[in-house]
Amino acid sequence: MLRKLRSHGFVVQQLVAVIMSHQCTIARPAFPRNLFSTRSRILRPSSYALPRSAALATMTTQDSHLEDIFTQKRVLRSKIKKDLRSMDPALRSHEDDAIQKLILEAPWFKSSKGLCAYISCSALREVDTSKILQHVLQNPTKDGETQTPKRLYVPRVEDKNCYMRMLNISEMNDLIANSMNILEPAPVDANGNDREDVMLANEPVDLLLLPGLGFDKTGRRLGRGGGYYDTFLSKYKQLATQRNWKQPLLIALSYSVQIVEEGVIPVTESDVFIDALVSPSGFIPITPVAHHTLL
Ligand SMILES: Nc1nc2c(c(=O)[nH]1)N(C=O)[C@@H](CNc1ccc(C(=O)N[C@@H](CCC(=O)O)C(=O)O)cc1)CN2
Numbered sequence: 001m002l003r004k005l006r007s008h009g010f011v012v013q014q015l016v017a018v019i020m021s022h023q024c025t026i027a028r029p030a031f032p033r034n035l036f037s038t039r040s041r042i043l044r045p046s047s048y049a050l051p052r053s054a055a056l057a058t059m060t061t062q063d064s065h066l067e068d069i070f071t072q073k074r075v076l077r078s079k080i081k082k083d084l085r086s087m088d089p090a091l092r093s094h095e096d097d098a099i100q101k102l103i104l105e106a107p108w109f110k111s112s113k114g115l116c117a118y119i120s121c122s123a124l125r126e127v128d129t130s131k132i133l134q135h136v137l138q139n140p141t142k143d144g145e146t147q148t149p150k151r152l153y154v155p156r157v158e159d160k161n162c163y164m165r166m167l168n169i170s171e172m173n174d175l176i177a178n179s180m181n182i183l184e185p186a187p188v189d190a191n192g193n194d195r196e197d198v199m200l201a202n203e204p205v206d207l208l209l210l211p212g213l214g215f216d217k218t219g220r221r222l223g224r225g226g227g228y229y230d231t232f233l234s235k236y237k238q239l240a241t242q243r244n245w246k247q248p249l250l251i252a253l254s255y256s257v258q259i260v261e262e263g264v265i266p267v268t269e270s271d272v273f274i275d276a277l278v279s280p281s282g283f284i285p286i287t288p289v290a291h292h293t294l295l
């Protein structure tokens, strides 16, 4: 998308311009909606041990409960999308700046060595991340004498079955729009080398900056319904456990209108809870580790 450019700073400026001007259309990904999807099977293991007729009855009850949850999620998504659409553009811009400023000035952000972040899409009315990305790519972290840039990984959707990878980028001149019209990295860099997948990296990330539609102060997160983030987050948390790494902080960026009353967001066993929220009025730590780190 962007021409190969020698000057790193210029590339970053171009990237920011691209992100700011890129108009994502709202795609309709073909999410599997059938009751026998992988996720709904994960949620009813007990029925397999029962006789066929009993198992069918159990599955029906559990499936209808799941159907209810997915319906409630759809209704809530529509409501929040409507609220986001009617948000005053000046307020949105003010909140974008406030959230990014809070993050850029936070000690836990400054000291982070590796992070996963989303590339915000204005058509989806997501909290802007362009300033954060710009900062990460332009400012090496001071580590004694040496200056190391933070390792940055951004999402790339690989298929419609909830599979998303987080790939390393250090320059952004080959970001391309995917089928949902969201900017994402090509799987190989300009030299033809595979980009590093965070799941295969030797070093952990300490921070994940997450998008979403709705959040509450108990850590519930309502995504866009693709299951991409929940699937990725549970795999990454498992990897961190296996490798004895510290768990990364899961921090969602939220406009004020996206924070809903506790208990309103329905959850299934597959939903991964977040550690903290960053809203325009400040940090909202949820887990003990977030209280300790953020405040
Ligand atoms: N910036 C960004 N990148 C991301 C995500 C994200 O939420 N934000 N994802 C997080 O998963 C993955 C992509 N998932 C997506 C899921 C849905 C839609 C979308 O356009 N949804 C429409 C409704 C579509 C429908 O219901 O049929 C919408 O939300 O209005 C876009 C991306 C990976 N990259």
Ligand SMILES: Nc1ncnc2c1ncn2[C@@H]1O[C@H](COP(=O)(O)OP(=O)(O)OP(=O)(O)O)[C@@H](O)[C@H]1O
Pocket (backbone or CB within 6 Å): 031, 032, 033, 034, 035, 036, 037, 039, 040, 066, 067, 070, 071, 073, 162, 221, 222, 223, 224, 225, 226, 227, 228, 229, 230, 231, 268, 270, 271
């Ligand atoms: N009615 C349904 N019955 C069974 N499975 C469904 C139904 N609706 C959605 N799903 C599946 O559930 C998963 C997504 O559900 P969920 O509501 O947890 O996503 P999300 O948390 O909004 O998304 P993300 O994790 O990407 O932010 C997908 O795998 C989707 O295919």
